[in-house]
Amino acid sequence: MDKVEVLKQCTASLNVISKDELYSVCPRKESNEETIQSWLDLMMPSNMRDQLRAALAQELCFMSNNILSEHFVVKNRHLKNHDHLTILYSILVFALEWDCFEIASAIIFLVDRAAYRYGNCNQIMKMVDLILQLQPDTHTAPQVILRKARLMKDSGDLHGAMQILNGLIKKEFRWDYKTEKQYVNVKAVCVQIKGQIYHNLGLWKEAIEYLVESTSCMKSIEDYKGVSSSQALLTKCLAKLTMEDFMAMKMKYSLFFNSNNPCFEGYKLSLEGVEILNKLNNVDNLFSAKHQLAGNECLLMFANQQKTVLQQHDLFHTIIANLKICLALHHDANLLKGVESFYAFNKCVFVISQVLSFSRLPQDRCLSQYLEHLSIELYAHLCSCPDDRNLDHNEYSIKLMNGVLKILGLPNLKGTESFIKKEKLLPDLSAKKHKFLIPDSSQIQPSKTEPSQGEILPKANSSSKLTSSTVPCNGKHGIKLFQPKFPRKYVGLNVNPQTFYSSEESKSRNDDSDNNINEQVLSSLVDISWEAVSRGSENDQPSVENFSIVENQKDPPEEAEMQSVNRSAACSTSLVDPATFGSSSDLSASDNSSSIFSASTTSLFSQETTESDDTHEDKIGALIDVNTPEVHEQFAELQIGESSASTSSSIEYLLNWKLPTIEESSQSSYVSRAHILTYNPVNNKWQSNSTLAFIGEELQLEKKGSFRDVFEVKFLHQDEPLGRYVCKRYRRQKDTICYMQDIICQMVAGYYVTKFNEALANHSTKFSVQFLPVAHLQLLTAEGVLKDWVNVEPFLHGQFTKLTNNWSYVNNTDVDFESKDLATALSHFSYVKSKGALMIVDIQGWLPVDNSGIIYLTDPQFHTSCNFKKFSSCDHKERGMEKFWKEVHQKCNSICHLLNLERPN
Numbered sequence: 001m002d003k004v005e006v007l008k009q010c011t012a013s014l015n016v017i018s019k020d021e022l023y024s025v026c027p028r029k030e031s032n033e034e035t036i037q038s039w040l041d042l043m044m045p046s047n048m049r050d051q052l053r054a055a056l057a058q059e060l061c062f063m064s065n066n067i068l069s070e071h072f073v074v075k076n077r078h079l080k081n082h083d084h085l086t087i088l089y090s091i092l093v094f095a096l097e098w099d100c101f102e103i104a105s106a107i108i109f110l111v112d113r114a115a116y117r118y119g120n121c122n123q124i125m126k127m128v129d130l131i132l133q134l135q136p137d138t139h140t141a142p143q144v145i146l147r148k149a150r151l152m153k154d155s156g157d158l159h160g161a162m163q164i165l166n167g168l169i170k171k172e173f174r175w176d177y178k179t180e181k182q183y184v185n186v187k188a189v190c191v192q193i194k195g196q197i198y199h200n201l202g203l204w205k206e207a208i209e210y211l212v213e214s215t216s217c218m219k220s221i222e223d224y225k226g227v228s229s230s231q232a233l234l235t236k237c238l239a240k241l242t243m244e245d246f247m248a249m250k251m252k253y254s255l256f257f258n259s260n261n262p263c264f265e266g267y268k269l270s271l272e273g274v275e276i277l278n279k280l281n282n283v284d285n286l287f288s289a290k291h292q293l294a295g296n297e298c299l300l301m302f303a304n305q306q307k308t309v310l311q312q313h314d315l316f317h318t319i320i321a322n323l324k325i326c327l328a329l330h331h332d333a334n335l336l337k338g339v340e341s342f343y344a345f346n347k348c349v350f351v352i353s354q355v356l357s358f359s360r361l362p363q364d365r366c367l368s369q370y371l372e373h374l375s376i377e378l379y380a381h382l383c384s385c386p387d388d389r390n391l392d393h394n395e396y397s398i399k400l401m402n403g404v405l406k407i408l409g410l411p412n413l414k415g416t417e418s419f420i421k422k423e424k425l426l427p428d429l430s431a432k433k434h435k436f437l438i439p440d441s442s443q444i445q446p447s448k449t450e451p452s453q454g455e456i457l458p459k460a461n462s463s464s465k466l467t468s469s470t471v472p473c474n475g476k477h478g479i480k481l482f483q484p485k486f487p488r489k490y491v492g493l494n495v496n497p498q499t500f501y502s503s504e505e506s507k508s509r510n511d512d513s514d515n516n517i518n519e520q521v522l523s524s525l526v527d528i529s530w531e532a533v534s535r536g537s538e539n540d541q542p543s544v545e546n547f548s549i550v551e552n553q554k555d556p557p558e559e560a561e562m563q564s565v566n567r568s569a570a571c572s573t574s575l576v577d578p579a580t581f582g583s584s585s586d587l588s589a590s591d592n593s594s595s596i597f598s599a600s601t602t603s604l605f606s607q608e609t610t611e612s613d614d615t616h617e618d619k620i621g622a623l624i625d626v627n628t629p630e631v632h633e634q635f636a637e638l639q640i641g642e643s644s645a646s647t648s649s650s651i652e653y654l655l656n657w658k659l660p661t662i663e664e665s666s667q668s669s670y671v672s673r674a675h676i677l678t679y680n681p682v683n684n685k686w687q688s689n690s691t692l693a694f695i696g697e698e699l700q701l702e703k704k705g706s707f708r709d710v711f712e713v714k715f716l717h718q719d720e721p722l723g724r725y726v727c728k729r730y731r732r733q734k735d736t737i738c739y740m741q742d743i744i745c746q747m748v749a750g751y752y753v754t755k756f757n758e759a760l761a762n763h764s765t766k767f768s769v770q771f772l773p774v775a776h777l778q779l780l781t782a783e784g785v786l787k788d789w790v791n792v793e794p795f796l797h798g799q800f801t802k803l804t805n806n807w808s809y810v811n812n813t814d815v816d817f818e819s820k821d822l823a824t825a826l827s828h829f830s831y832v833k834s835k836g837a838l839m840i841v842d843i844q845g846w847l848p849v850d851n852s853g854i855i856y857l858t859d860p861q862f863h864t865s866c867n868f869k870k871f872s873s874c875d876h877k878e879r880g881m882e883k884f885w886k887e888v889h890q891k892c893n894s895i896c897h898l899l900n901l902e903r904p905n
Contacts, residue, residue, distance in 0.1 A: 109143060293351065
């Protein structure tokens with residue numbers, strides 16, 4: 001790393017001011033150290049100077065919560081054209097230029113959170129690397145090292161992040177902890193970030209174990225902000241757990257979880273997190289907003305599980321009231337300069353539009369479509385921003401945000417004048433958008449969307465090509481009806497996968513396998529989940545005798561009575577109100593929830609019979625009152641789309657409102673409505689979320705795949721708002737079912753890898769393995785027509801290596817012997833674990849550079865037994881398994897012996 005080049009880059013990107021400007025306030029002293037110290041002493045506020053002294057004395061591992069990020073963007077009283085952050089950046093650059101590394105490290109500690117908030121972290125971390133390169137024994141605060149780990153996690157360098165976290169736990173970085181409590185706090189944050197990594201990898205049960213540990217640890221040292229952060233991550237994990245997995249976690253952590261529904265438990269934990277933050281002073285509003293948003297997404301899932309329309313509607317009122325509070329926390333435009341803050345604002349708007357889409361009232365559902373379009377425009381603005389810069393708001397983006405707030409009855413943002421640039425609307429995304437988002441008409445398939453809230457969809461006409469004005473579906477009696485105005489919305493609950501792929505068999509085509517096999521595309525998804533394999537093994541599946549690893553199967557517990565939320569919560573001015581939440585008898589068992597939930601509150605949802613959709617319809621009121629002159633004025637000011645209504649009624653305006661065309665919309669053609677589908681490999685269940693997606697440029701990879709291209713992708717429901725994701729698309733586009741089959745393959749392989757790592761836990765090995773989680777993204781037109789489809793997974797840095805293929809290849813040359821042995825042992829293990837039902841092959845991925853740690857894998861294939869339908873053209877059935885035993889894995893290696901894996905006769 002060249003010092004001059006790094007400083008040159010940082011000077012340009014951080015808008016560093018000149019030394020002469022600094023000298024104008026305080027002249028140069030005898031030494032460089034004295035000059036820097038005099039600048040800091042004279043120009044920085046006293047609370048910031050105190051933090052710098054504490055950092056130099058190694059008294060603080062983490063900066064005090066009394067200094068918020070927004071304090072750094074206040075104008076300096078000596079140099080009134082610059083804020084504190086710009087001046088600190090400038091002093092930092094000059095400290096590095098003069099080799100004052102200790103004080104530079106202390107300045108980095110001071111600006112760390114503000115740099116993360118306002119988008120300059122990457123440049124700051126380059127300076128950290130430069131310091132540790134030029135003077136490795138420089139004292140660097142754990143907060144800064146943890147930030148480096150978090151950025152590595154976000155950018156896909158999971159190996160590097162884990163290495164840093166383990167190094168901090170082992171005290172490999174130079175820092176003198178003054179008390180044991182300080183070290184315990186750092187260790188707890190390391191465990192928390194590990195939990196976040198496991199969550200992003202789709203290992204939610206494992207993530208919960210880390211997060212429960214970090215929560216308990218942080219409670220013991222009274223780090224309540226850390227407790228709140230861990231609970232927010234737990235909320236995300238609980239939203240994705242099956243009922244069986246949740247009950248297992250509840251049994252294991254009986255003092256921690258006490259609800260009978262994972263979605264409600266997630267909502268409850270988010271409320272507790274908000275209550276904790278409310279008791280702390282000077283906490284960034286972003287933390288509370290993130291908690292509320294995640295919790296109310298859980299509550300929306302819970303609402304859609306209820307039995308009656310009235311029950312759902314009461315919960316919808318609660319969710320919208322809570323999300324209004326969430327939006328109101330972003331009261332100043334300066335708070336929305338950071339990418340993460342703006343992401344939370346935008347997603348909040350989108351979730352409100354989702355809630356409205358489930359209403360029975362036409363005006364709510366029309367408002368849903370209107371707000372969704374505003375969310376699309378805002379998301380286009382977010383996607384146009386470089387990852388390492390602040391959002392450059394302009395007249396149009398400010399107008400959109402204020403429009404949303406005014407429609408919801410909230411005040412306009414403060415401090416908007418400095419962001420307005422009248423010469424420019426939203427940044428152009430066309431250079432980032434790849435052409436494949438506009439597929440040929442021959443590629444367009446119908447979105448087999450289920451009727452929503454009683455609406456009927458037209459039947460497909462197989463003899464005609466689809467256009468953007470028709471939405472085919474399997475309607476009754478083949479009657480062609482009017483186009484639906486509201487496509488189906490999803491909120492992460494189980495769905496029928498047939499809704500999302502064509503059940504008609506396609507014509508014979510080349511399926512691009514290793515052996516160029518030509519066969520028909522599969523007409524249905526093959527179930528190779530753990531439950532299906534377990535059922536098959538009880539019958540005529542091939543088996544291996546004397547297998548030493550036994551899976552204990554238990555009957556799933558009965559689904560307990562769901563928790564409830566009283567409708568009066570919607571009228572509450574506070575998100576947390578003890579009197580408004582219902583609970584079952586077991587809720588009072590935990591001291592953690594007794595301050596929020598009352599066991600005596602009557603449950604709304606005690607009815608056991610399901611009411612019809614029309615029951616209590618006359619009691620349902622609008623979720624958002626738009627019938628005001630202010631809202632109608634806002635519609636006229638925004639000028640989004642058009643309405644044929646001639647009256648001044650906002651309701652009439654919405655009922656007659658039409659989406660703008662692509663030509664009229666500035667950016668919405670580059671951001672697509674979408675469905676993101678995830679798969680559970682244990683029980684063969686699919687879940688779907690409605691979302692927004694933007695697909696950018698093709699990645700220029702050193703090793704390019706033979707059959708697929710890889711692109712940058714962003715979608716509103718990605719696990720990490722600042723994380724990098726990629727999507728893969730077959731060059732010769734395949735049917736959606738092929739993409740979903742790929743997901744089944746990779747996620748089932750991930751399940752067996754989890755069991756493989758558990759079996760290795762008691763043995764000393766340099767490596768472990770993990771498959772990346774993958775999901776299916778379907779891109780839709782405004783009318784709900786499926787226009788394109790890809791699979792998405794986290795982006796990873798590192799060296800990509802093929803270890804085995806699906807036939808006879810094994811890498812014996814350019815990999816460490818243990819990584820090769822792990823690959824063949826994993827194939828062996830999957831065969832034994834499934835009792836001969838399947839075998840994971842074609843193992844490839846990212847190897848750690850230091851020849852130890854986690855091997856992250858992707859794009860596996862399966863050979864399956866005769867008891868299963870052929871999984872894909874790469875599935876060579878028993879013939880492929882026999883090839884593996886004879887040519888790839890002729891004899892067992894040390895890992896096979898460690899696990900007592902038996903070979904078939």
